[in-house]
Amino acid sequence: MRPKVTVGIIAVAVILWAVFFMQHKPEWTEENSLVKSRPPGLTDDLDSKSLITALSQSLTYLKQLPEDKIFHFDGNKISAKKLYLSLKDFKEKLETFGLTEKFFKYVKENFVFYRSAAREVLITGYYEPLLKASKAPDKRYKYPIYKTPPDLIKIRLSDFFKNTRQNNLPDEIRGRVTSTGEFVPYYTREEIDFKHALKGMGLELAWVDNLVDLFFLHIQGSGVLVFQDGTRLRVNYAEQNGHPYRSIGKFLVEKGIFTSEGASMQAIKNYLREHPKEVRTVLSHNPSYIFFRTVTEGPLGHLELPLTPYRSVALDRRIFPPAAPVFLISEKPEITPDGTIVGWKKFSRFVFNQDTGGAIRGPGRLDLFCGAGEEAEITAGHLRQSGALYFILKKQKTM
Known part of the structure; x- marks a missing residue:
């Protein structure tokens, strides 16, 4: 019987080839964007x-x-x-x-x-937001900020194919290996925030008191946590779950909630505060999920x-x-x-x-x-x- 990891690698190779042949030539490249x-x-x-x-x-x-x-x-x-x-x-x-x-x-x-x-x-x-936070969960602070999960696997396509950018392939793909050895997409925002897929893995850096504010921390990519004792902790982007970013502002415009000009961050926050039953549907529209790390200075950009x-x-x-x-x-x-x-x-x-x-x-x-x-x-x-x-x-x- 083959080890599960071997089966996973075979599955990865199949996925890579499928992605490779399904892609079209990209509109924008390094050569034509300036x-x-x-x-x-x-x-x-x-x-x-x-x-x-x-x-x-x-x-x-x-x-x-x-x-x-x-x-x-x-x-x-x-x-x-x-x-x-x-x-x-x-x-x-x-x-x-x-x-x-x-x-x-x-x-x-x-x-x-x-x-x-x-x-x-x-x-x-x-911008870099400030969020009220707690070092332990309770009835108020119940929304975790997660660090990178150990089962998140990142694969560089350039290790498998040449000219990935010219063939419109992503630089990397991310996923996880199941108990049966299959390589599958990583958990979505819906699965992490609302189905608690990461609960019990010990990945929590801290807990915040507002899920919508946490969502926008993901959008900004960095922030400062302010604890009840007055201490602060800076968190910064560490990893991403591999799913594409989808704009909730555009989603709400398409639903007729806002005009394009009116879909500001502040307006979206106010709408979700007034319509709490819509929070899960709206936030889950964006399957992309950010994992964080603590840093002493920042915020740090892509250049570190x-x-x-x-x-x-x-x-x-x-x-x-x-x-x-x-x-x-x-x-x-x-x-x-x-x-x-x-x-x-x-x-x-x-x-x-x-x-x-x-x-x-x-x-x-x-x-x-x-x-x-x-x-x-x-x-x-x-x-x-x-x-x-x-x-x-x-x-x-x-x-």
């Missing part, structure tokens, strides 16, 4: 200190990479070393000139601009380095060069002291590609990290504006 462009007018609505902070994180990341690792800019193959040198020059001139017209003129004359190839770019936001409020952005990591500088144009809310949005104001600034997200797919999506606190929550919850993004790279002849 287009060389004329530079837009350059301004920056924030301070140079935050820009240098974010820039330094990108330099730290690039310094750790093999120098010959390749990134793509409109078909041009650029090494990690060249990207690092480009960013280093950007930093040196910023420290010399500050965010002045002289600096903007230098960037325009010495850098190449590559705009997103998407017809439209949707700009959204995310701290994010900088309003300077770090999440983009599709499959198609865009990580850590690279981006010039962003969009609109931001004008917020009164009582938290009311009274209008939207155009802004532009330099940001850095330092994170990613399950909903961030294709060249037409950018998620702006807004930090922590009430203003960050309001901005992130309502930001859903059109915009433009340009990656920048120093001209090779001036490197």
Whole structure:
């Protein structure tokens, strides 16, 4: 009799081949997601200190990479070393000139601009929430935050197939092996939160008192837990169950509950608070589930380095060069002291590609990290504006 693990491996191979032959050529790749462009007018609505902070994180990341690792800019193959040198020059001139017209003129004359190839770019936001929590469950604190389960198996498709991205295969698939040796998809949100599939496995990091707030912690990817004794614990994304992200905002719009403009995070929370019987149906619409870890600093982005409020952005990591500088144009809310949005104001600034997200797919999506606190929550919850993004790279002849 063959061991169960062997049977599981055979099942995995069958699934991989089935996935491979069912895929179609992807619309967007590293080679076609950026287009060389004329530079837009350059301004920056924030301070140079935050820009240098974010820039330094990108330099730290690039310094750790093999120098010959390749990134793509409109078909041009650029090494990690060249990207690092480009960013280093950007930093040196910023420290010399500050965010002045002289600096903007230098960037325009010495850098190449590559705009997103998407017809439209949707700009959204995310933030680091605070959640009331307990170190032990009780009648109030009954919703667990889980760490990564030991039975979650992750398989890199590149170990089995070449050119996974060109064949529209995911980078990885996740699942679990059953008692009969079958490799199957991992538990869904419905199975974890409402059927308690992970209960008794000792995976709880803490417990919170609101399931909807826990759901949005999953969406944000990180947060700070505030315990009853006043101590705090920062939790950060560790793993994901392998199921695709599905927007509950879009689900509620399709049901006629909201218009597209009205489906903000705050509006969704209010609706679910007023319709508790709908919570299970709405939350289970998104089968994706996030597992967490504790960290001492953060929040950490996909580069495993701290994010900088309003300077770090999440983009599709499959198609865009990580850590690279981006010039962003969009609109931001004008917020009164009582938290009311009274209008939207155009802004532009330099940001850095330092994170990613399950909903961030294709060249037409950018998620702006807004930090922590009430203003960050309001901005992130309502930001859903059109915009433009340009990656920048120093001209090779001036490197």
